[in-house]
Structure formats: C-alpha cells, structure tokens
Amino acid sequence: MLFSDYHNHPQGHRDLPYTQEVLEPWANYAKKVNLKDVALTDHGRYHPGINLDEFFKFRDNVKDIRFKIGIEIDNDPETSEKDYKWIEKNYDKLDFVLGSVHFIDEWPFDHPQHKERYSEWDIDKLYARYFDEIKKLVNKGFLDGLAHLDLIKIFGHRPKKEITTFVKDVLNLIKEKGLTIEMSTAGWRKPVNELYPQHEIVLLIKELGIPITTASDAHAAKDLGHSYDRLYELLKKYSFNQVAVFNNHKIKLLPI
Ligand SMILES: [Zn+2]
Numbered sequence: 673m674l675f676s677d678y679h680n681h682p683q684g685h686r687d688l689p690y691t692q693e694v695l696e697p698w699a700n701y702a703k704k705v706n707l708k709d710v711a712l713t714d715h716g717r718y719h720p721g722i723n724l725d726e727f728f729k730f731r732d733n734v735k736d737i738r739f740k741i742g743i744e745i746d747n748d749p750e751t752s753e754k755d756y757k758w759i760e761k762n763y764d765k766l767d768f769v770l771g772s773v774h775f776i777d778e779w780p781f782d783h784p785q786h787k788e789r790y791s792e793w794d795i796d797k798l799y800a801r802y803f804d805e806i807k808k809l810v811n812k813g814f815l816d817g818l819a820h821l822d823l824i825k826i827f828g829h830r831p832k833k834e835i836t837t838f839v840k841d842v843l844n845l846i847k848e849k850g851l852t853i854e855m856s857t858a859g860w861r862k863p864v865n866e867l868y869p870q871h872e873i874v875l876l877i878k879e880l881g882i883p884i885t886t887a888s889d890a891h892a893a894k895d896l897g898h899s900y901d902r903l904y905e906l907l908k909k910y911s912f913n914q915v916a917v918f919n920n921h922k923i924k925l926l927p928i
C-alpha cells in the first residue's frame with residue numbers, strides 16, 4: 673500500500689505561522705488514512721510562517737508517523753529570490769525541497785481567475801515555454817523532487833504536438849540530476865481530471881528509471897492521501913514497486 677505523502681500545505685494559501693494547533697490536525701488525519709511518512713511542503717512565498725522549531729517540537733511528539741519538513745519552491749517573479757535565500761539558510765534543517773513552475777512571466781497560469789489568458793498563446797509555444805521554465809528551475813539547484821510536472825494542462829488545454837516531444841529533454845535532465853518526480857492525485861481534483869503527470873510521461877519516467885514520490889498536494893488536512901487507493905492500483909499497473917522518501921535530502925527507496 674501507499675504510505676507516504678510528499679506534498680502538503682498546512683498553511684493552505686496564506687502565511688499562517690506554524691503552531692502546534694496548526695500542525696496537529698495533520699498528524700490526526702495522517703493517522704486516520706494510515707500514512708507513515710509525510711512531508712510538509714508549504715509554498716516558498718509563505719516561508720515567514722514556517723517556524724522550524726515549532727515543526728521539530730511537533731515532529732518529536734508524533735508517534736508512528738515520520739513527519740518531514742520541506743518546502744515547495746517555484747518561479748514566483750516577486751518572491752522567489754527571497755524564498756531561495758531562506759532555503760539556502762535552512763537547507764541543512766530541511767528534509768525535502770520540491771520544485772514547481774506556477775508562473776509564465778507574471779502570469780499565474782494555474783489560477784482559475786487568470787485562465788482566460790491561455791487564449792493569448794499558441795498552445796505548443798506555451799508548452800515549450802513551460803517546460804523550459806522547469807529546466808531553469810532544475811538548473812538553479814536545491815531540489816530533491818519535482819511537483820505536478822505537467823501542471824500547464826490544469827484546465828484541459830492540450831498541445832498539438834505529442835507531449836513526449838516537450839518532455840524528453842526535461843526528463844533526461846531530471847534523471848541526470850538524480851531528482852524524483854511526484855505522482856500527484858491533485859490532478860484528479862482539477863478541471864483536467866487526470867493524474868499529474870499524464871500517461872505518456874509516466875511511461876517515460878518508468879523507462880528512464882526516475883524514482884517517484886507519491887503526493888496529494890493537500891491544502892487541508894482532510895485531503896492527505898487523497899485518492900490513494902486509486903493511485904496505488906495505477907502505480908501497480910505501471911509496475912512501480914518502490915517510492916522515494918527523504919531524510920535530510922537523502923533519498924531512500926521503499927517497497928509499495
Ligand atoms: Zn504547486
């Protein structure tokens with residue numbers, strides 16, 4: 673069975689300071705859905721609220737579940753510079769750094785209120801640009817894994833060219849850097865209604881032997897391990913037999 677969830681947001685979508693009250697529900701729900709290894713990965717832009725001492729206190733009080741501390745860093749044009757500085761400063765205390773692309777220039781393309789801007793783009797150019805941004809992010813360093821690798825499909829816009837033509841280079845780069853890619857059930861809760869990443873990309877990941885993490889991208893504790901039975905079935909169909917977990921950026925592959 674699946675036991676690890678490596679993409680979670682106790683802060684939700686705001687700079688909520690970590691306290692025991694904020695973190696405790698995550699332990700309670702994780703227990704409920706039988707998770708054993710859970711990484712908290714709040715958004716880089718809200719790092720002022722990530723109080724590491726509060727996290728360590730929380731972690732040391734939880735029994736039967738290993739909580740890890742991480743962050744989701746992205747290409748936010750306004751905050752990412754400061755976010756990277758915070759990561760640099762705290763790198764040794766963190767277990768896991770997750771990388772995402774949420775912006776094309778100033779455009780937060782995954783935000784429902786800004787989705788009309790897809791019509792301004794030639795879709796193949798947009799896909800090419802999106803995956804270039806992923807490459808840039810990977811080359812900046814610090815990452816242990818990539819989140820929702822094909823997020824650009826969130827509202828169902830598909831490229832005219834084969835998706836594989838856009839991702840081959842990116843996957844080779846990820847492989848070369850020794851990073852992981854998450855299998856995220858969040859896509860099933862979005863308009864596209866499909867796993868991140870899509871079938872053709874998963875096949876390439878499998879072929880290249882890139883290790884995977886499993887993730888819900890929960891922004892509320894009740895979404896921890898969301899649709900994990902469905903994900904487990906699917907991973908078995910692809911013949912994945914291991915998932916990655918992290919301890920102070922050190923990867924460990926465990927059987928599922
Ligand atoms: Zn994200």
Ligand SMILES: [Zn+2]
Binds near residue numbers: 889
């Ligand atoms: Zn996220």
